[in-house]
Amino acid sequence: MAILSTTPFLRIHLHEPTALLEVEWLDFVQGEPLREALLDALRLAHLHHVRAGLCDTKLMRTIRPTDQDWIVQRFIPELATLPLKRLALVWSSDALNRMGVSHVMQRCSHLLTCETEAFDSRSEAFLWVTAGSAAPQSAVLSEI
Template identity: 25%
Template sequence: MEEVYFKEDYLTLYYNRQNKTARAVWNGFLSGETLRHAIEQCNQLLDEEKPTNWLADNRKMKAIRQKDQVWIQANMIPKIVASSLRKMATLVSEDIFNRMAIENLFVKANDLIKFDHQYFKNEKAATQWLEEKHSIPS
């Protein structure tokens, strides 16, 4: 069963202990301290609960400023790389500038990321993909 881990207007974090899945539902334009606080909540969930799956619902998230992208790259990317994550599904934003920012962050971190990541437009498809067994390379 999914429980609310953190809730503000700009981010609601859910966690399902049964299937070790976190879901982050982003909303609106975040920058500066608000964005940093939201990322810190995500990092705290990673530390405390050790999820294996993450669903980033960015559909209602707006553009991310360049300086905030730099901060995310320095403060969140290393955290998710070292985390328990095995799969991450991203529901793409309706905002073209957010899509470009998120894709740019993943491109820059591509060599570091050791978990499967895919983009989706449909929440059901993203959830189904996360629920599939993770294939371990032989």
């Protein structure tokens, strides 16, 4: 696993054996920094030809309504252009974040052609999103 980008509120990992990009939210962020981080994740996903995504929102807090709108209108349509097979989400421990993410997913689920699933733990999400990958099982398990 390689760390491609890090900020005080976000870390982006690449799991090369499975072409998985993992976006790990570390803290609260809103507005332009949130949008720039999401666009950076998209840029890296295109650059590394990812086939799977994992979004860990465990430590992320509330997503403001204006940011939710931007995610639905701008980010998700671009995300849908990636050749993703699976997209896993790890639920936040923050109730308001869970509501916001659920709202975003309801509004844009029709745009995503990949399988999507939400989990309470990162390890469950990682195992699901990498299932059926071309990597040997030992390579997948070593990254958990």
